[in-house]
Amino acid sequence: MEASPDNTAADDFFEGCQLISQGAEARVWQTELLGRQAILKQRFNKKYRHPTLDTKLTNTRLKQEVRSLLKARKLGVMAPTVYLVDFKTRAIYMEHVAGKTMKEVLNAAEVDLAEVQGMLVKIGQAVAMLHDGGVVHGDLTTSNIIVRDNDQQVVLIDFGLSSNTSIAEDKGVDLYVLERAFTSAHSIHGNLFDKVLEAYKGSSRHWSSTLNRFAEVRMRGRKRLMVG
């Protein structure tokens, strides 16, 4: 995939930035903003798209991500604070959360299972709060969950695929994606996802419809069959 940093930005735009990861839509850098550690997420140009369409799509996604980040915080779910949104360079500056991703925690040489249990409960509660508030994360995987260093708090990141919805189907798919992440990569630790689901059930108001849907999704997979 052709991807290059936005040319409208000055060459020194990324000076002092450290690349953390790169996906299909954006690059994530660690940088400093006005004396604070910050994360810079920049959505790069897609050369194969018509420029107008590209700008439009990018701006919509940028906005959606920022809205969801803010909404998550309003709902009491830990998510990075947004510092700055720059539409010109298609970048979001947000709070840098110091910690390990859930994936790193589970893949570490020594895993303290008792500690992990506590984290799983927090994940279940966070997802439930998010869903009750009408936000679906869209990409709940173990690498999008950070366990903060100082207080072991669970922080959800990457709301790039999030959407505002209160349909049980979407929430079910959200949970399904999370289950797949746990079962496919971390099954050596036993069935971790059950604990998440239990906590979800305990704190979500609409758990029954969501879990029914979740069972259905589990049977058929994430994608719906569209026949006829």
Place this chain on the structure above:
Amino acid sequence: MQRNLLHTKHCPRPGSRKLKSYKLRKLVSHLIFNAWPVLRVGRQACGTKAIYQDLLRDCSGKSQPSWSINSRELREQIVEGALEPEAAFIKASMVPDLFIIRLAAYQALLAHHNGSLTTRSLHSELLFNLSGSKHIAESLKKFGVSEGCSSLLVARFDAASNDGDQIATYVQGNLTPISGLSSCADPQAIKEAYKILPLELELGSLADAVCGRMSTRSC
């Protein structure tokens, strides 16, 4: 292309319906141009990144809330555009943290750099950026000098070393060190202004919540 879009959006041609509100905007932004203790903010030409690093090197202070400031005269002077050098006068009670001011200044510089200033000057843009709403007049009223406000924080871009003294003569009050800013803040008023929920405050500081509101205004 993007620049053109912005240009047409913010500079209505004569005869267009937007012109009327534009004039109003100009007037309102004049209201804010006045000053007191100075945050020195360096405006470096462009290169997106370079701007910010020099943003805020030195802050001299703000006035003591010992008595009410001459806010009415100040406002009048601002309307006349009589105050020189121009600066942003911010209600200190609405500022939970200096980082907020830096962020607003940074955003203003960025808008200036992109040619997309919403208000008439950098200083009014700073004030406008502080607010979580898109309503200019309302933002300026809420965060700028208003009657009965007892402490002011004054910020100026590209401040020369004697600007502070000059600006200090416009305001009746005592200069106090910037470290006293936090004691001026009125958390209740801030929460009301930004509509911050108690749930959010459990996650982080008031300043964090305010950051989120400021930066997501355009979204």
